Amino acid sequence: MNPAESVRRRVGATIFHRVAGDEGPQRRDRIHRTEGPRRYGPDSAIHRVHSDASMFVGGLRALLLQSLHPLAMAAVDAHSGYRGDPWGRLQRTSTFLAETTFGTIEDADRAIAVVRAVHERVRGTTRDGRPYAASDPHLIRWVHVAEIDSFLRAHDRYGAKPLDAAGRDAYVAETAYVARALGAEQVPETVAELDEVMASYRSELAGTPEARAAARFILVHPPVPLALRAPYTLMSAAAIGLMPRWTRWPLRLPYLPVTEATAVRASGELVTAGIRWAIRP
Template identity: 50%
Template sequence: MTGWPLEVLPLDRIRVRMAHAVTGVLGANDPQSAFGALRAGDSGEPWYPADSPVRLVHGDIAMLIGGIRALLVQSLHPVAMQAVEEHSGYHSDPWGRLQRTAAFIAITTFGSCHQALDAIARVRRIHDHVSGVTPAGDPYRASDPHLLGWVHVAEAESFLTAHRLYGHQSLGARDADLYVADLARVGTALGVLEPPRNVDQLRRQFDSFRPELRGGGQARAATSLLLWHPPLTGAVRAGYRLLAAGAIASLPPWVRQELGLPSLPIMDRALLRPVARTLLASLDRGFAVTFSNRPAAA
């Protein structure tokens, strides 16, 4: 960014740098990405109406923590992680999967019907070519409705949990059910057979996967990359680790145990969650300055 508006305060400059770092990590600055397509606009009918709870949740800064949390939770399914290990290249391109997921969520949340359906069709074509065999000798396919169902409920549960803990605007019980129901539209289009349509169904489906989940070597490796060895430096790395701490503080004890993470409820409530909220608020102000060219309230 060259040249600062005269009215931008010194603290805002730091916030703006943080906001630019976040958009860079997510790939949101790439004009060829889904984010670029959203900025270009589309006059077609929106996939979700402007007042949809999906737009409220996915447009909140708490999604930064929700995304990290979702990747941690998803890593517990060994078959899903086998597919990621063999086909996503996340070791050589650790942010690639996060960027692709962020772009997909953005376009299917804020895009037109045409943009959303095009993005869904691209993902389905990719899934059709992803298959393999687990170390135990079991075949897998990325297009398997059961695996797709796990990814769907893990994301929905993580995004809702992060919003409940860190979201700017609270979501009532009715809107939470509407969120799950609306998100089922994307799940169905991707190939999920019976996506949950309210919070109770979401919780029951999430719990139904527990016998399949375990924190093996692949899950621990993904956790190490996401939490302890992110490919970031300086202040951006420090800020990311605070977001990651907020994600850890939102995990249930059994997930932490599987991933080898400490469970400290008092520290979560007294330190980690408040610090994460403070960082999110600062980032939110940074985005306000970045995209409105005016100073945010200190």
């Protein structure tokens, strides 16, 4: 094996272990190699987006954007354990995405049932006295639209093969199944509908202390090994660069349009290309 290939495999293994955990290889084999019908084919828009390295940038943006809903953020802050076990939370989330995108219909539906059961137990009250429940269809829809908006925008900017307009609509429609299965209602199925739903939440969003603490944890004090800190910083900058302008002050994020259009975009392209190189089959 030549030195470059050896480095690629080591870097790829490190990234995969962080995202998938100790049981990652076994889960990968179960998800991809188990025989049975799939909900989405290999040529689907959801396959193209969810298998691309741009998901790393989109995932960070999704976390930042989702935190702006006070009720959703209160639930995450009190019940997810993201500070104590951030990698475990990432691994559970990435496994769920893989199961529902690439797994058999049986495995995907089982994963959805598990998450629904967890949601039923997540209830509480915000610091200002408002009750929340993770099973609330309105909150489930917010988490969903913030997530797919982030994945799609990251793929538009940094994906290896960005989708055309029909493909982008197809992605929104294909992701709607899981959102409905989790309990969301009035789920968008086109990009235009997605934009409308995103806009409808604006009046509910705010930069709470919990949201700003989460942003600091994600961007300033992440539990990332020293060897991965530089690429993680580039990836974080790329994620911030995709955040809407109106989100910056509530989360205390910088807004540097010229830098974001040049240096940040170039660094985002560099880091996603590097991840794509490292984790290719």
